[in-house]
Amino acid sequence: MDDKGWARHIAPVRAAGAAEAIARRLSELIGARILVGGDRFPPEKTLAEMFDVAVMTIRHSMAVLREEGLIETRRGYRAGTYVVPDVLTRIRELTALHPYTLDDIEELTVWRIAVSGEASARAARRASEAGLSRLRELEAAADAAIAEAEAYRTLDAGLHLHIAELSGSRRLVEAEQGIQDxxxxxxxxxxGGVEARSTPGQQHRGLVSAIEGSDPAKAREQFTVHAEATADLFLPFVQ
Incomplete structure (x- = not known):
């Protein structure tokens, strides 16, 4: 894959169950929009070094992802292994096999408030001016992409991952990746549609303003509003 800084999200894994763990990790990075359709993976040897495993382990991991339809290996010009271009379509097909329930939505919302709410509060205390500048850029880019669902999903995930990074906690960043997946x-x-993404609760201005204002309590409160507004979008579609 072309280098986009994604390798910093990789850490060595334990030998037992390593192939499955690596497959889950890469699948999560795809779901979190850190890896997107068309991104190319580095050679198997490089991936093996990143995860500190044998090349054969990486081959097993990639075979799992290939079987799930999330990646493809190309021959000839620009040969290599890539995230499939229409990966969101494939994710939709996989999700349809195990549809979310109302309990799933409620549990995810509680998890978001606990993890992302804390990340938002810590970001309000710790963010540097450079970090805040990047946060404003991501907010503006998400607002500009509101009419395009896939682009907006990528930018929305990137914004929340950036907030987690501003928290200064590696564990919160890893948990946020799982949430975004x-x-x-x-x-x-x-x-949803443009109208759903345009609601005040779905917009990020209140949250970003609280972080800019170094107000942890307000940041946590604004994130709770945001998470609950997201949950409300799904209630008509689940049982």
């Missing part, structure tokens, strides 16, 4: 799977089946 789940949201992508949920939104792939129920992407």
């Amino acid at each position: 789940e949201l992508t799977r949920l939104l792939a089946d129920h992407p």
Whole structure:
């Protein structure tokens, strides 16, 4: 894959169950929109070094992702292994096999408030001016992409991942990646429309303003509003 800084999200894995763990990790990075359709993976040897495993382990991992239809290997010109271009369509198909329930939505919302709410509060205390500048750029880019569901999903995930990074907690960043993976799977089946993405609760201005204002309590409160507004979008579609 072309280098987009994604390798910093990789860490060595334990030998037992390593192939499955690596497959899950790469699948999560795809779901979190850190890897997107058309991105190319580095050679198997490089991936093996990143995860500190044998090349054969990486081959098993990639075979799992290939079987799920999330990646493809091309021959000839620009040969290599890539995230499939229409990966969100494939994620939608996989999600349809195990549709979300109302309990799933409620549990995900509680998880988001606990993890992302804390990340937002810590970001309000710790964000540098450079970090805030990047946050404003991501907010503006998401607003500009509101008419395009796939682009908006990528930018929305990127904004929340950036907030987690501003928290200064590696564990919160990893947890946020899992959350964004789940949201992508949920939104792939129920992407909503421009009107849904335009509601005040779905917009990020209140949250970003609280972080800019170094107000942890307000940041946590604004994130709760945001998470609950997202949950409300799905209620008509689940049982």
